[in-house]
Amino acid sequence: MFDSVTIVGVGLISGSFSLALKEKGMVRNVIGVSRTEQSIQKALELGLIDETLPLEEAVLKSDLIYVAIPVDVTVPVVRKVLDIINDRQIVADAGSTKHSLCSALADHPMRRRFVATHPMWGTEYSGPEAAVKDAFRGRTCVICEKQKSDPDAVEAMEKVYRRLGMEIAYMDADSHDMHAAYVSHISHITSFALANTVLEKEKEEDAIFELAGGGFESTVRLAKSNPSMWLPVFMQNRENVLDVLNEHIAQLRKFKSCLEKENYDYLRELMENANKIKRILK
Amino acid sequence: MFDSVTIVGVGLISGSFSLALKEKGMVRNVIGVSRTEQSIQKALELGLIDETLPLEEAVLKSDLIYVAIPVDVTVPVVRKVLDIINDRQIVADAGSTKHSLCSALADHPMRRRFVATHPMWGTEYSGPEAAVKDAFRGRTCVICEKQKSDPDAVEAMEKVYRRLGMEIAYMDADSHDMHAAYVSHISHITSFALANTVLEKEKEEDAIFELAGGGFESTVRLAKSNPSMWLPVFMQNRENVLDVLNEHIAQLRKFKSCLEKENYDYLRELMENANKIKRILK
Numbered sequence: 001m002f003d004s005v006t007i008v009g010v011g012l013i014s015g016s017f018s019l020a021l022k023e024k025g026m027v028r029n030v031i032g033v034s035r036t037e038q039s040i041q042k043a044l045e046l047g048l049i050d051e052t053l054p055l056e057e058a059v060l061k062s063d064l065i066y067v068a069i070p071v072d073v074t075v076p077v078v079r080k081v082l083d084i085i086n087d088r089q090i091v092a093d094a095g096s097t098k099h100s101l102c103s104a105l106a107d108h109p110m111r112r113r114f115v116a117t118h119p120m121w122g123t124e125y126s127g128p129e130a131a132v133k134d135a136f137r138g139r140t141c142v143i144c145e146k147q148k149s150d151p152d153a154v155e156a157m158e159k160v161y162r163r164l165g166m167e168i169a170y171m172d173a174d175s176h177d178m179h180a181a182y183v184s185h186i187s188h189i190t191s192f193a194l195a196n197t198v199l200e201k202e203k204e205e206d207a208i209f210e211l212a213g214g215g216f217e218s219t220v221r222l223a224k225s226n227p228s229m230w231l232p233v234f235m236q237n238r239e240n241v242l243d244v245l246n247e248h249i250a251q252l253r254k255f256k257s258c259l260e261k262e263n264y265d266y267l268r269e270l271m272e273n274a275n276k277i278k279r280i281l282k
Numbered sequence: 283m284f285d286s287v288t289i290v291g292v293g294l295i296s297g298s299f300s301l302a303l304k305e306k307g308m309v310r311n312v313i314g315v316s317r318t319e320q321s322i323q324k325a326l327e328l329g330l331i332d333e334t335l336p337l338e339e340a341v342l343k344s345d346l347i348y349v350a351i352p353v354d355v356t357v358p359v360v361r362k363v364l365d366i367i368n369d370r371q372i373v374a375d376a377g378s379t380k381h382s383l384c385s386a387l388a389d390h391p392m393r394r395r396f397v398a399t400h401p402m403w404g405t406e407y408s409g410p411e412a413a414v415k416d417a418f419r420g421r422t423c424v425i426c427e428k429q430k431s432d433p434d435a436v437e438a439m440e441k442v443y444r445r446l447g448m449e450i451a452y453m454d455a456d457s458h459d460m461h462a463a464y465v466s467h468i469s470h471i472t473s474f475a476l477a478n479t480v481l482e483k484e485k486e487e488d489a490i491f492e493l494a495g496g497g498f499e500s501t502v503r504l505a506k507s508n509p510s511m512w513l514p515v516f517m518q519n520r521e522n523v524l525d526v527l528n529e530h531i532a533q534l535r536k537f538k539s540c541l542e543k544e545n546y547d548y549l550r551e552l553m554e555n556a557n558k559i560k561r562i563l564k
Contacts, residue, residue, distance in 0.1 A: 120495040140492045169492055182484040183494045187501040189537050190476055194469070195556035197530040202464040208562050210422045210451055212465045213402045217563055218500045219469040224560045227553035235546060242541050248479040249538065252531050255471050259524050264517060271509035274477035278506045280490050281499055 001026040001159070006062040008033045008055065008077055009069035010043035012123065013094045015131025017066060018048045020164045023133060031058040043128040059084055064156070068094040072232035075104045082110040090153045092117050096180060097236040098144045098173035106148075115157045116144040118176065119166060120184070124224040137165035144173045181240035188222045188230055189245055195223035283308040283441070288344040290315045290337065290359055291351035292325035294405065295376045297413025299348060300330045302446045305415060313340040325410040341366055346438070350376040354514035357386045364392040372435045374399050378462060379518040380426045380455035388430075397439045398426040400458065401448060402466070406506040419447035426455045463522035470504045470512055471527055477505035 005021060007014035010032045021027040032049030034040050043049045052058075055077075059065055065081050067074055074095050081091050082105070092115040095101060105111050119141040123130060141161040146154055158168055171179070198220070202208050234241050251270075258267035287303060289296035292314045303309040314331030316322050325331045334340075337359075341347055347363050349356055356377050363373050364387070374397040377383060387393050401423040405412060423443040428436055440450055453461070480502070484490050516523050533552075540549035 120493050122495060122497060124497075139495060142493070167492065179484070179486075179489050179493050182480050183490055183498045186479065187476070187498045189534070190472055191501055192553050192556040193530060193533040193537055194472055195559040196533045196536075196552060197468065197526060198464050199555065199558055200533070201526050201529050202461070204461075205562050207461050208465055210449065211402050211424070211461050212563060213404060213421060215404060215406075215504050216465045216469045218503055219473055220559055220563070221500055222497050223556040224563075225553075225557075227550050227557070231546060231550050231553065234541065234549065235544075238541055238544075242538065244479060244483050245534065245538050245541070247483050248475060249531060249534050251475040251478045251482070252471070252527065252534070254478075255475055256524065256527050256531065259516065259520055259527070262517075262520075264513060267516065268509050268513050270478060271474050271507075271513065273481065274474040274505040275507075275509070276481060277477040277502055280487050281494060281502070281506075 001156075002028070002063040004029045004031060004062045006031045006033055006058040006065045007049065008065065008067045008081075010034045010039050010048060010128050011068065012126050012130040013119070013121075014066060014068035015043060015046070015048040015128050016133075016135035017068065017094070017119075017164075019131055019133050020136065021160070022047075024163050026160065026163060031062060033058050039128050046128055046131065048128055048131055055080065056084060059089075063089060065089065065091045066094065067091065070229050070232050071095045071097050071101070071236055074101055078105060078114060079108060082108050082114060085110060085113055087113060087150075089113060090115065090156055092157050094119055096184065096233045098142075098176045100236045102145050102148075102173040111148055112150045113153055115149045115153050116173065117157055117161070118142045118144070118180070119161065119164075124221050126226040126229060135164075136161070139166055140169050141166040142169050142171055142176050144171055144176050146170050177237050178240050181237055181244050185233060185237055185241050186244045186248060188225055189234070189241065190248065191220055191222035191225075194220050283438075284310070284345040286311045286313060286344045288313045288315055288335075288340040288347045289331065290347065290349040290363075292316045292321050292330060292410050293350065294408050294412040295401070295403075295417075296348060296350035297325060297328070297330040297410050298415075298417035299350065299376070299401075299446075301413055301415050302418060303442070304329075306445050308442065308445060313344060315340050321410050328410055328413065330410055330413055337362065338366060341371075345371060347371065347373045348376065349373065352511050352514050353377045353379050353383070353518055356383055360387060360396060361390060364390050364396060367392060367395055369395060369432075371395060372397065372438055374439050376401055378466065378515045380424075380458045382518045384427050384430075384455040393430055394432045395435055397431045397435050398455070399439055399443070400424045400426070400462070401443065401446075406503050408508040408511060417446075418443070421448055422451050423448040424451050424453055424458050426453055426458050428452050459519050460522050463519055463526050467515060467519055467523050468526045468530060470507055471516070471523065472530065473502055473504035473507075476502050
């Protein structure tokens with residue numbers, strides 16, 4: 001499908017994306033671009049990329065340029081790429097926020113060659129070693145502002161993500177950021193805060209290590225996530241994240257109030273209401 | 283090792299316990315006791331138990347009586363069992379709280395035949411269908427007030443849990459309840475509250491279903507837990523749970539304040555501190 005694909009950033013998402021394209025026979029050659037020499041070496045070793053080149057040279061040789069780097073550095077990189085591509089090449093990003101990116105690129109003369117995508121998949125790990133085969137499968141990929149991209153570019157990206165086993169959902173950038181705050185960003189905040197809670201209260205680290213069951217590990221695992229990746233997400237999606245964080249604190253205060261007042265009927269109601277999530281998550 | 287074992291309650295924990303004993307060839311006959319006829323039928327079907335009897339008859343026939351029912355009904359059942367056993371039989375519980383149980387049983391003339399245990403393992407599911415093979419492995423089992431139980435009873439339970447692949451930790455009941463609040467009970471509260479947050483904010487349930495990635499599922503999965511099992515835990519461990527819940531709300535307010543004031547240096551610090559959990563969880 002593609003002769004050459006450039007991945008900008010050689011980490012969890014781009015590395016898994018590359019592995020999947022190779023596995024499906026959808027690309028002949030993958031070029032890696034990264035400012036971190038160590039990551040490039042690791043990505044070559046792991047077979048995530050076939051070669052490395054400076055950004056400009058890589059772009060010239062590629063049908064698709066896939067940008068998966070922290071969202072605070074995505075705009076300048078995508079802009080630079082759009083400055084030098086021709087109108088048969090495609091640029092796509094994989095970032096967790098879309099409003100500020102789409103706004104920043106709105107007036108670029110090559111905007112229509114860019115497809116704003118967010119494959120809703122990830123783990124708490126980062127870097128090329130975190131890349132896994134068979135990522136993305138069964139998850140949803142959001143495409144934003146479809147109408148601002150050339151139909152051939154959108155179709156190519158839809159085809160790629162579908163071959164990776166993803167469903168496609170279409171949204172404007174604002175809706176995406178709001179939904180992403182609810183179903184992804186807040187989970188990271190609560191995990192980070194839960195880790196800090198337990199680290200603060202439980203001075204006996206051995207006890208955490210020995211006693212933590214699967215439940216704790218599961219609720220706290222996102223606290224291992226990379227701050228350099230998530231801080232810019234929270235900054236760019238600040239208003240939505242604050243909105244849902246305020247609601248979450250209000251919900252926790254209901255639990256607190258029930259316990260303080262020994263209002264156990266209402267506490268049971270709160271728990272039964274939470275059980276409704278079963279209906280929604282398989 | 284045992285000829286007959288009675289499990290009181292035929293659910294996630296007792297069912298998994300029975301499967302493991304059978305798998306290891308540590309029991310010939312497992313008797314199930316439950317007030318719920320449907321659960322008994324299911325447990326028979328699934329091979330979790332070999333027969334069912336009323337509590338008194340079951341106890342008379344058993345070397346070990348293993349009580350794994352909601353903690354609000356554990357005291358009367360264990361007391362009833364202690365009333366009728368002889369001094370070669372063993373009673374153990376598997377409950378998530380220990381202070382109120384151990385206090386209530388302190389003066390029972392047969393207290394020394396009781397071993398207070400808490401295998402730190404579970405899932406968000408309950409009932410006999412939730413029982414799984416190879417549960418418990420690699421986790422820790424806490425034994426409380428070891429010195430109040432007969433050495434032969436403690437040794438028998440240690441041997442059982444070790445054969446199931448568990449490490450044993452010893453604690454007084456108060457320490458157990460405090461640690462359990464930190465590494466288990468708070469995770470349930472945060473998950474319940476997170477589910478309510480998202481259900482409240484995200485009116486488009488389809489969006490949750492489509493967009494929720496692995497991260498959200500992981501942080502929210504405990505919200506599927508059974509209120510009849512967890513409400514009594516929160517009631518009995520109210521003070522510890524409130525203590526850690528207050529700390530958790532304070533930690534979340536730090537995130538909120540950083541976002542409100544756009545104090546991103548401190549926000550990064552909070553996230554980096556949370557990353558320390560990596561050191562502790564493998």
